[in-house]
Amino acid sequence: MRRIFSLFLALALSLSTLFTFAKAEDTAPFDLYAKAYAVIETETKALICSDNAEEKLPMASTTKIMTCLMAVESGDIGRSITITEEMLAYDEDGSTKLGLKLGDSSTIHELVVGMLLLSGNDCAQAVAIYLGGTFENFASMMNER
Helix, strand or coil: CHHHHHHHHHHHHHHHHHHHHCCCCCCCCCCCCCCCEEEECCCCCCEEEEECCCCCCCCHHHHHHHHHHHHHHCCCCCCEEECCCHHHCCCCCCCCCCCCCCCCEEEHHHHHHHHHHHCCHHHHHHHHHHHHCCHHHHHHHHHHC
C-alpha cells in the first residue's frame, strides 16, 4: 500500500511539472476553474502565474492528502482502530463523511481509502486522533513533517 500511495503522489507531483512551461504572466495560459491558484517553478521558486493567490481558503483537501501521507508513513496501515467520541467530536454541517459511528472498527488503510475516494472528514479525524492523540498534536506533526 505504501508503494501504491507513493506512486500516486509521484504521479500527482509529476503532473504538476506540466505547469512549469507556462509563460510568466498574470493569468494562466490555459483554462482553469479555481477560486485561487499559484503556479511556482520548483527550482527557483519563481511565480509563473497566479490569480487570487493571497486569498485565504480552507485547506480541507490538502490537509486530507497530508493526513493520508502521515498514515502511510506511520507503518500502521494495517492496524485496526476503534472509533472514539474524540475522533467524531468535530462535525461540521455539510462536510463529506464516510459515516463512521462510535465503536466502529476500521483499519488505517480503510480510513485512508475513505479520505482519498470519498473525501471523508470523519476518516481524517480518526487518523489524526490515532496518530497524534489530539487534533492540535497532529497539526504540529503535519507542520513538522
